[in-house]
Amino acid sequence: MAFLSLPLEIQVMVISRVSSIGDLAALSQSCRSIRRLCDMKTRERCYQIRVDPKDCSINKTFDLVMEILKIPKLGNYVREIVQTREPSMEHHYVQTAEQRELSAGDRDLLRAAVRKAGFAGSQESAVLNMLMQNTTKPPGETREPEPFRFPNTAYGYDHGQIHGTFIAQALAAILISVSPNLESLVMTQPFSLFPGFYRGGERPQDDDVHFPLNRLLRRANASPASTAYLQNLRKVYMIVDDRKSDDRFYMAIDFLECATLFDRLPSIESISTDALCDDENGEARIVLEPRSSNISRIHINHSALPTIFLVSLIQSCKVLREFQYTIGGRCVLGGWSAPFNAKTFIKSICPHKDTLEVLDIDAEDNMHYFHPSCFEEGRVDQEIDQRALESDNDDDDEHQMLRSFSSNSGSLKEFRALRRLSVGIGFLVYFVMGVRENNEPRQPFLLPETLPESLEYLCIRGYEKGKCKLWDTHIDALVTSFVSGSSGIKEITGIEETIPNSEDVEDPDNDEDLLWIPIYSVDD
Structure with a gap:
């Protein structure tokens, strides 16, 4: 095989450029030496990382983050991150007692990663505090039964849900920052569920971390040339379904605003969603800047939208x-x-x-x-x-x-x-x-x-x-x-x-x- 005659570093580089886990699996079967280079067991574990605000998932994801920080090459294997919890409109993060016990060295690694992701000052302190939680239940809180939530509303969360949302966002943000080959993001709207949250009022102050995933994405999209991560992100799928809504109905998120989190990134190609409808009042809808977006493939399925909504995306x-x-x-x-x-x-x-x-x-x-x-x-x-x-x-x-x-x-x-x-x-x-x-x-x-x-x-x-x-x-x-x-x-x-x-x-x-x-x- 001509491939085996190439220098080892070239073989490693070629394998790292193969994004399909299926193609890698097939390649790894060709011979023993390529199988060792592909390291499929580790790649399959890191290929897609799901960040759920559940105690077991949070701790599993945190352990993987620490593993990547100690062995940075593992971050090269991450191709897709799935983040599945949307924020509540009326809550901000309140720092609580740390629940994890880390060695001084591990804590320094984690703090350095938070800083490298762009969080400084009070933002650094808040994100680090989120990462140091090992349960969605804040210290001293008793979890209450979760109330029913009506369709298209942002109410009905208990404190554990709210707390877990911030923790999951912090984990997703740090994962993104240490995954240079990330190609796909599957996520919910990372800012307040209330459409037009930023446009309806003042944006949060610079020292207010608010939702860390939202912060990270906005910062990278505003200045992609000066950002090390998200350079290879090609596609984004926005999850519309909310776990507390009636999933028989179309639901609203601020999809146009979500598009502005990624539209200037150098490799971005597509944005997709399902089950989307427009804000019932239409007050939050924005007209995107014409000819400003690098997005070239738009897929909106099983949805109910006015033509002007679609036109705004096309014109951008x-x-x-x-x-x-x-x-x-x-x-x-x-x-x-x-x-x-x-x-x-x-x-x-x-x-x-x-x-x-x-x-x-x-x-x-x-x-x-x-x-x-x-x-x-x-x-x-x-x-x-x-x-x-x-x-x-x-x-x-x-x-x-x-x-x-x-x-x-x-x-x-x-x-x-x-x-x-x-x-x-x-x-x-x-x-x-x-x-x-x-x-x-x-x-x-x-x-x-x-x-x-x-x-x-x-x-x-x-x-x-x-x-x-x-x-x-x-x-x-x-x-x-x-x-x-x-x-x-x-x-x-x-x-x-x-x-x-x-x-x-x-x-x-x-x-x-x-x-x-x-x-x-x-x-x-």
Whole structure:
């Protein structure tokens, strides 16, 4: 094997660049010497570290932190950190008596790590105090039964939950700072659950540690060039589900603010979430700075969001390569729905015609203007504009953002990098028709003529033959082109067998089988 002829230090460097634990496991089976270098038993233990605010987890994670501090190369094995407890809005950390007993040397190592992570002065003292707790129950406290918590509220915590949240954040922050190859973060919102916490009031003072994970991320994102950690972070998954909320409903976190914790990092690519809805009052929503974010892949699934929310994320991207938004899997609290404005959305992605590679929109159940009769009578644009007027609000920042791209125009064929497209039949036909300034008249067309040459995969949702003559005409032409081989598309789904559009769950009590099950559950 040519690999074995390389100098040992080169072999070690190559192995360290393999991020997939599966690929490493396969490589380790090739020969005995590579197996020793891969050290799979240790790598598997360090590859993903879960930080839960439970006594057993806290102590296990603390022991691993100390092990990394004593053997720094172990930090190179950490690729993903999962932190699963969100803060409460009305509590700050109160230092309590230390519960751990460390040797003088171990304590010096821990203090040095806290300082290296950027915590100084009173911040250093507070974070160190959090790390020196070995139980979520503060000294002198008696744990009370945990009260019921209503959906989308920030109440109902006992002192053990609150105390454990700070400890878990401190552990996660130090772990991040000693894991230079960290690629993935799975976490809850690291600041107050109340949306707009910082924007609604004053930010905490510099000497107030508040939530250490939040502090660490903001500091790194504000000055990534001067930060040693988070240089290789590529993807972030925001956990929306809260352990004390009713997980049958969509839930709100300040997702736009969360994006600003990572969007300037040098290697960041994607941010994802599930089961998200907007703040019910809409007061906390911000408009992100245009063309400021390094995030290029956005995946928001099983969610219920207004179009302006999605547009703000899109407009913030310097480059957009993937965008996925799907509804369904949860019930909407209060019975409202999140209408989707196809025209506004298409105009917002027009600046990314040369970079967008993957687009997946499954929200056609909330695009009621795509009824077959609207297409056959040529009044789709009028219906969209009318519904946009009815749902208009008075937010000046949002109006300014909408005006900034109101003159954008384009059609599906102009998206020259698009390889994979998954949309409803109505959205597809409207997209190929294109949006034009002042609703300029469109020339007659057939679907195969209006698809980008780069397209390799097409998924059409909600198509039923015979439901709309116009749609049938387009699909028949598409099939003919595909069968003849004149199309560059390699795979089409949703023609012979209908793929249903996703829908919000109307009755979660009787439709439990339709509820989305979280990938990362928030453990008790």
